[in-house]
Amino acid sequence: MESSSKLAGHWSASATQASDSGKRAGLTLALPAWLGWALKRIASSLLGIIVISMLVFAATQVLPSDPARTILGPEATEDAVQVFREKLGLDQPLIKQYWQWISRAAQGDWGHSIDSNMPVTQLIAGRVNNSLALVASVLVLIVPGSLIAGVFLALRRDGWLDRTLVASMIALKAIPSFAIAIGLVMLLATSVFSIFPAVSLLDPNRSAFAQPQFMILPALTLVVATMPYLVRLVRGAMIEVLDAEFITSARLRGLSKRVLIWQYAIPNAVIPAIQAIALTTSVLLGGVLVVEVVFTYPGIGSALNAAVDIRDIPVIQAIVVFLAASVMTVNLIADLATVLLTPRLRTRPGKEAA
Amino acid sequence: MSTALTVRDLRIGIGQGINLVADINFSVRAGEVLALVGESGSGKTTIAMALLAHTRAGAVIESGAVLTDGLDILSLSEAELRHVRGNIISLVAQNPAMALNPLRTIGQHLHDVLKAHQPELDVDSRSARIAEVMQDTGLPGDAAFLKRFPHQLSGGQQQRILLGLAFVLRPRVIVLDEPTTALDVSSQARILVTIRTLCQRYGTAAVYVSHDLAVVRQLADHVMVLYAGRIAEIAPRASLFALPRHPYSHGLLEAIPDIALRRAPSPIPGQAVGPAQRGAGCAFAPRCRHADGICQAQAPRLRDVAPDHQAGVHQLACHHTALGLTLSQPQPSLATQQRDQSSLPPVLYLHEVSAHYGKQPVLHGVSLSVSMGECLAIVGQSGSGKTTLAKIMAGLDIAASGRINFNGHELPMRAADRAPAQRHKIQYIFQNPYQALNPRHTVGETLATAARHFFKQDAGDIAQQVNAALHKVALPARVATQYPRELSGGELQRIAIARALICQPSLLICDEITSALDVSVQANILELLQSLQQQGLAIIFVTHNLGVVRAIADRVLVLNHGITVESGLVDALLDQPVQEYTKQLIADSPSLFSDLAA
Structure with missing residues (x-):
């Protein structure tokens, strides 16, 4: 990495030197320099999703359970199970089964739930919406919250407030999210203050946003579980930028504190924060599994938990592929944003970000 | 005013x-x-x-x-x-x-x-x-x-x-x-x-x-x-x-x-x-x-x-106001006095070496040789390919073509492909001594690790070699128990040289090794290199400082955009450069003695 970035520096230096006399041709071209990189990055994300779907399919098929037996129950005869297995296509080679599964999935048909015989898409659509509503509400709270708190603490570095909050955030980070959930339930839903419902009995016919009282405790749990990391990262990034030579230089040119903070420091601190937000979003997508189970919130987390319990393979496959694709997409967006916000990366054709 | x-x-x-x-x-x-x-x-x-x-x-x-x-x-x-x-x-x-x-x-x-x-x-x-x-x-x-x-x-x-x-x-x-x-x-x-x-x-x-x-x-x-x-x-x-x-x-x-x-x-x-x-x-x-x-x-x-x-x-601010300090003055016509050692059999010989970074060519068919006891300076501006050339000689992984001959034997391009007996003969010293030594090892451990890597021997022998190497670079033996952070930049660079010497090299590649040091410390290191050279060590000195070249090198090779511009005996080349590029480089080099335009 070290040598490759040095090398790239060498390239761009010689490129600029070469074009010193004339105008830079690259600047007048209609196609931006990063486009090639972006297309490659998108293609590799798609490839990644396909590879994950293969792994998920293989893993669920290799599990020591027989869908035909699961569906027909223990009393069914071996012959009946065999017939049903052929009907499900389970006697065919694994690659052929995969191809059938993935080509149908690509058209939106993820098969039927073994448990309820409902189409998987129909079964999980509402659940996906509920979970996304939860993750979105958490992000809306923690992203601006962490940026503000991180910058605020960085500007008061080593003051009593900074030291107290950093210490308590480290302590919070050490508590597992299910413990936070239980603690919040005890505090806000039962004996101490009985303000919010302890379980999230959402009406499936209405949007989750229309029933905010059921989202508050799960969302609060996720906020408490993920925000300390993000605040500390923004604070660290901001401190690093504030210590950078270009800030000192700009301060010694008489630029006002307002310009220094808003136009010089924060934009530079936001770039590392983008990757951290992506990471936090991935953690949230995983975190909903635990929190939804604790609050019996009807999202994909609790659905996956139930599906694993009864070996409902089509549902497991669909949810895991969905989660993997979401994580990939989030990272793709974060990488694109990083490149677009970093001139050094944006103006350099064909180079990897980060 | x-x-x-x-x-x-x-x-x-x-x-x-x-x-x-x-x-x-x-x-x-x-x-x-x-x-x-x-x-x-x-x-x-x-x-x-x-x-x-x-x-x-x-x-x-x-x-x-x-x-x-x-x-x-x-x-x-x-x-x-x-x-x-x-x-x-x-x-x-x-x-x-x-x-x-x-x-x-x-x-x-x-x-x-x-x-x-x-x-x-x-x-x-x-x-x-x-x-x-x-x-x-x-x-x-x-x-x-x-x-x-x-x-x-x-x-x-x-x-x-x-x-x-x-x-x-x-x-x-x-x-x-x-x-x-x-x-x-x-x-x-x-x-x-x-x-x-x-x-x-x-x-x-x-x-x-x-x-x-x-x-x-x-x-x-x-x-x-x-x-x-x-x-x-x-x-x-x-x-x-x-x-x-x-x-x-x-x-x-x-x-x-x-x-x-x-x-x-x-x-x-x-x-x-x-x-x-x-x-x-x-x-x-x-x-x-x-x-x-x-x-x-x-x-x-x-x-x-x-x-x-x-x-x-x-x-x-001195108690002695009349010391009458005098400065060294340049002497004319040095070129004739310089010894020419290039007739000796070369220790290292490079033939038509070219290199690329990705699609970008950085060296075009560079040839050079260096003999026993000789110091060859490689001079060029940033981006001239001089460090790339040094790294190729050391066998550091660079996509390069051409031939390297060392002591009469063909040398593979990659250090990993070279025999240990060849490898210890070529040692590389880096520009920044602060980053070249393991901060968690004492100086003694650093030197002993290098010695153990190439030579199988018992602990007593190694301790003796560590002492001998420190002695060669004029550091006291007690330095062996110290950590890099306790030492100054000049001392650290001496230790880097000692680490190279303990491998018993016949060629030392020095990549801008004095540019991060103060002038008095630089003078110290240059003095040390000269004494090593007199003991028969061949030295390749990569630098952009023509003053350093004049001070210690026997021959010089001028690189620009990966091409050899000119090469020859130092005094002849610096006194009578042929190529326009070399002339410009010499004219741009600040000197304590050149006539000032102003």
Whole structure:
């Protein structure tokens, strides 16, 4: 990495030197320099999703359970199970089964739930919406919250407030999210203050946003579980930028504190924060599994938990592929944003970000 | 001309009664350049930053005044300072790549500073001012250029932008902190001319911090030599370079390898004292040949030594004002005296070596050879491919084609493919000694690890070899138990050399190994390399400093854009260069003896 970035520096230096006399041709071209990189990055994300779907399919098929037996129950005869297995296509080679599964999935048909015989898409659509509503509400709270708190603490570095909050955030980070959930339930839903419902009995016919009282405790749990990391990262990034030579230089040119903070420091601190937000979003997508189970919130987390319990393979496959694709997409967006916000990366054709 | 800047009794401390600099008094006239010179720890940057009422974390300006037009900058509030900084007194930082905001275009940088100090200007007036300053600093002022980001400029252009940012409001005083250290000689020579011109044109007083006396001689009107946080000598340029009065000034001048001088530079013995170890006497006394009882007992005061002030103020802080120190002078026609060792069988021979980084070619068919006991210098500007060439010889993984012959045997390109018996014969020493040694190993462990890697032997033998290697680089055996952080840069570079020597090499590749070191330490290392060379070691010395080449190399190869421009015996080539490129490189190299155009 070290040598490759040095090398790239060498390239761009010689490129600029070469074009010193004339105008830079690259600047007048209609196609931006990063486009090639972006297309490659998108293609590799798609490839990644396909590879994950293969792994998920293989893993669920290799599990020591027989869908035909699961569906027909223990009393069914071996012959009946065999017939049903052929009907499900389970006697065919694994690659052929995969191809059938993935080509149908690509058209939106993820098969039927073994448990309820409902189409998987129909079964999980509402659940996906509920979970996304939860993750979105958490992000809306923690992203601006962490940026503000991180910058605020960085500007008061080593003051009593900074030291107290950093210490308590480290302590919070050490508590597992299910413990936070239980603690919040005890505090806000039962004996101490009985303000919010302890379980999230959402009406499936209405949007989750229309029933905010059921989202508050799960969302609060996720906020408490993920925000300390993000605040500390923004604070660290901001401190690093504030210590950078270009800030000192700009301060010694008489630029006002307002310009220094808003136009010089924060934009530079936001770039590392983008990757951290992506990471936090991935953690949230995983975190909903635990929190939804604790609050019996009807999202994909609790659905996956139930599906694993009864070996409902089509549902497991669909949810895991969905989660993997979401994580990939989030990272793709974060990488694109990083490149677009970093001139050094944006103006350099064909180079990897980060 | 009028006095633009006066500094009185400046004292900067780090608490507990320890001061970094003290008793600093000087003034600079409008349009003139005062150079602050000294080695690391001399306090030159500390003083320069204090002129903008700025200190590094932990240091405090304890007393003193920095006056410009009757205004004491040190007495201002933070809000008042904001109007002074960049407007009345401005700064050009050392490392231009780090001093510019990577997310803002250079046009935005210039607009920002104008907006900060002259908010009444509209966009068009600001743009007009920017166009003017771009012309002043020798940069294209078109819209496309102003839309570039810092990383799209060369180092020289970045430094010109910093100059432009510092000059755009026509300040009374400009502070330049080693502004050319990161540049190659040709960019440096052009920037120095620009600085000089702008200071004269706008009557700006400049304070120029540098460790390079040869550069200072091209630029400064007065020179202030600092030692251990005190002024050792202030003199007009001509006086200082002709007749230095302080033994430290003299030592510094003698320690500089000069392109016009075929001699080993003489190091100043010993090390500078830290701010906490300063005793009652003269801080330089422990390293001074002329020191006597009074120097140990009493710190000398700064006194006028040329009271008529005809040539300008000349002040000296030394008890001995009549030492009659003389400087080495260049001798003509050296070329005929140089021994030619290239007729000896070569230790290493490169035939038509080419290399690429990705699709970018960096070396085109370079051939060279180096014989036993010979020092070959590889010279070129940044990006010339000189370090790539050195790495290929060392077998560091670089996509290269061509042939390498070592002691008569074909050598594989990659070190991993070379036999251990071949590998230990070629040793590589890096530029930055601070990063080249494992900080968690003692010096002894570092050296023993290298010895064990190549030679199977018992612990007693290895301990003996470690001692012998330390002895060869003139370090005491007790250093073996110390960690890198306890040692100075010069000592660390000696240890890096010792680590190479313990592998029993026949070829030493030195990649700019003295460029991160102070001149007196550099002189020390060059002396050591010469003694190793006399013992039969072949040395390849990669550098951009032609003074160093003249001082230690036998032959030189000049590289430009990966092509051999010229090669030959050092004296012949430096005295009578054939190629235009070499001539330019020589002309751009600052020298203590060349005729000054000004």
